[in-house]
Amino acid sequence: MVERVPMSKTGHARLKDELDRLQGKERIEVIRSIEVALGHGDLKENAEYHAAKERQGHIEGRILELKDKLGRSEVIDCTKVDTERVVFGTKVTVVDLNSDEEVTYWLVGGDESDVKEGSISVMSPWGRALIGKEEGDEVVVQTPKGVLNLEIVEIKAGDIP
Numbered sequence: 001m002v003e004r005v006p007m008s009k010t011g012h013a014r015l016k017d018e019l020d021r022l023q024g025k026e027r028i029e030v031i032r033s034i035e036v037a038l039g040h041g042d043l044k045e046n047a048e049y050h051a052a053k054e055r056q057g058h059i060e061g062r063i064l065e066l067k068d069k070l071g072r073s074e075v076i077d078c079t080k081v082d083t084e085r086v087v088f089g090t091k092v093t094v095v096d097l098n099s100d101e102e103v104t105y106w107l108v109g110g111d112e113s114d115v116k117e118g119s120i121s122v123m124s125p126w127g128r129a130l131i132g133k134e135e136g137d138e139v140v141v142q143t144p145k146g147v148l149n150l151e152i153v154e155i156k157a158g159d160i161p
Helices: 009-038 047-074 126-130
Strands: 006-007 072-075 091-096 100-108 120-121 138-144 148-157
Touching: 006 009, 009 047, 009 120, 009 148, 047 072, 072 126, 100 126, 120 126, 126 138
Parallel strands: 006 072, 100 120
Antiparallel strands: 091 100, 091 148, 138 148
16 A cells, blocks of 8 residues: 655645756756766776766655655645644644744645744654644643643644745
8 A cells, every 4th residue: 555645735846846857957967977077087086977976876866756755645735724623734823831932834744844934744743742733722742952832823724835
C-alpha cells in the first residue's frame, strides 16, 4: 500500500517547480560542467570533474525524491478544510499563556514547513500537540526549550502563502 503524502496546493506547486528546474536547467548545466571538466584531461586529479559528478548525484537524487513525493501526494485544498478543529491546512493562532505572546502558523506537511515563513509541520511537536484541538482549548507543547502552555485563539482556512 502506498503511503500518501498530504500537501497543500501551494506546497505541491513549489515541489513541481523545483522538479522542473532540476530536470531542465540544473541537469543541463551539470552535464555541461562534466563535459568541460572531461576536456581537462586526467580524471584522477580533476577536482572540477569530481565536483560536477558529485553535484550531478545530488541533483539526480533530489529528482527521484521529488518524483516520489509528488507521485504519492494527496493535494489538499486548504481553503475548504473544516475549521471546527485544528487539521492539516488550517491557520492556527495561539497565545502563550505565560508570556501573552500571540503567534499564528499554518499546519502543513514536512516538505512545506518553514517556521520563519509561518508554517509548521503537522509532525512537529507543535503540530502534533495542536491537531484535533478546538478554539479555546489549552495545549501543552514539549519543545527543546521547555514546556509551553498555549491557548488556541482562532482556527481559519485559506490559501497558504
